[in-house]
Amino acid sequence: MIKGLIRKLAALFMLLLLSVTLSGCWDDMPLDTRTLVLAMGFYPAKKPGQITVDFSFPTPTGLTSSNGAGSGGGGGKGPSFDTLSGTGYTLAQAFSAAQAKTNRDLYLGHTILLVFSTHLKAHQFNLLMNALDRIGTLDKTPFVAAVSAPFSKVVGVKMTQEEFPALYFEELFTCALCTQFSLGVRLWDASNRLATPGVDLVLPEITPGAKGKGPEVDHIALYRGYHYVATLGHSETTAYSMAAGKSRKSSLYFPHHWHAEFNAVSNNMHLHVDPKGSTVDVTVSLHFTETLESLDTDTESAHQLAVLSRVSSAAIGRRILTFLEKTQKDDSDVLGVGRQLSWIDPTAFRKYRPWHRVYPHVHFIVKTAVKINKMGDLK
């Protein structure tokens, strides 16, 4: 009988012990005591060497109103999101400084957007990326973007389409058919490019829109390692998206050839790398599909299609070659020519170290093939 009692007590003890230890109660925190950070911005601080980190998060009003009127919070007053900032020499210091300004736990597990100022020094960018890689609660899936404007003008802006700006950008970057180019870069993808020799980082840049309009994403920022190099305009961004095989809904216009207009220009890319002595021959093969939108002759002939295919192919080829030559001047290997070489011929790649001295002398050949969907085609 005593034996049975001891057994029951032991089982009860085990049950209590497991229920306490297995629940992870040390980390348990009610949701209403947490601030769910949706976006973070990283900027150089006024004091040299320091960084300022902005945390954008929904306010209780914003959270209840985003749940719909039925939740009872639809009529709440006040802004739907807010921003906190912290400054320090490291991300941890900046985080602590921001945390000191709120009575809620700044929680990073729901972060969906990270923006990096183009004014950050390379070592600061490096420090931040390393720190972000090591935060366990932060998933590796947030989108990453570059900004040159203040956080309040690009992410801390009230949007007309979404309650929270971070959600707007997340949906923009995940929707392949909503944009002209697939520019979304996730944190793990950015870390991957920074860790891999022979390829450089390209980030979409968020720029403030015209007065009364929301921010825009039609520029890209080029990096060489952790160094910010340049921001490219709309036209070069289109060229990049085509060179990288990421064009989705670009358009083309040929005023000297029957005012032909193409839309839905999409493509894929194949990179062929061939080491030749002291340099490397790179063939960028691009296969385009584009839809003929309008023509001043109203209907197209076989001859017109042949001419337009040739003209379009040549124009795109020239445009992309010019873009690639620009990246060579900036010494930013955006297509990952060196990376491709390291995969197909690691021995040859080792001979070309450091790659950044070789890349400006790489010989590019751009081959384009265009398939035109005719105006009458049903898709």
Next chain:
Amino acid sequence: MPGQKLARISAGQFATMITAGYLGLGIFYFPREAVSAAGRGGLYAFWLDGVIAFVLMRLIFQMNRVVPHETFSGFASDLLSKPVGYLLGLYTILYHLALAVSATVLFSMVLGNIFLPSTPIWAIDGALTVTAMSIAWGGVAGLARTLQASYIPLLLLTVLSIILAAVSIRHPILLVPSGDIRIAAILHGAYRQFLIFIGFELSVTLYPFVRDGDQKKAERYSYYGLLGIMVALTMQYEVIMGVFGPYMTSQLRWPLASTYRIISISGFYISKLGTLLIVLWTIVVAAFVSVRLWCLAHDLSVFLEAFVPIRYNLGIILMGAAAILGTFLFPNAKVADIWNETWLIPFGIGYLVGIPLIVLTVASIRKKKTLHLQTLTEDGKEL
């Protein structure tokens, strides 16, 4: 003890326990060790490990057949002399214990780093070990059934998740096996990655518990289990390489966890499916530790039989406590990593190669003694 020994397991349960027995340790590192040593040739290093594991499994099973109804700890003293038997019994106990400690430390670091930053690591270690103890408490048959019920569905879910992660492959060229074959680097990678297979030594304790007449089938099923794991991990290797590439893979602390964490399914009720899966992998690690604790309880009772008879459940408590204390020796995953590479792998390979060779050699010399041991019943009486 005799009551415990009469509880038998099926061939399938034996294979499940063996498979669960070797995955728990290296799974979260995989394939970092192979890739950081051999680059894209890491796949060859892993396949080489699979071949070595197969050969060593054959060797161990051959040893098990010398006295099929008795565990290695049980017959070692009789066949190899008492001092040698005790020494090898102690070696077996330390090996089981070191594997249990190492698996617990590695998994608690993954959980602590990613999900429970405020929870003390000792609490995670303790919770995992106590869970493993409670699974092992019911004996080998109950343990086998628990493993089958939880571990096999989890493996299927893992394979499905690997397929989901495949949509994130950015560099299909990396799926083609590399032509860059550097023998020394591949051997180095195979050595470091062997951690994943080092745990099948538990067959020396489990073999006699397989139902009579099912031993051959159990061996065959174990080979199928090895083949299944090779296929699943090759798929996983390919996905990890295709997503991250060799440079990033060698820098990831937990490549498997990182791969699962990039799986995000919009619209699904759990958008971070991969993250959920990492938590479910607790089952695999708890299984790894619980099988070991049960084997430890058995080996300890055999080892101490001549001095003081102890019950299995007491053995589980003692060994569980030893495992928890052992985890305190490791302040972080890096120390565990260095310790595994410097001591556990050579210690383990020495065991897996050395013990069968010694037993088979002595058995071929002492044929009469071997025959005598083979004719003894489980109770030690002659047939």
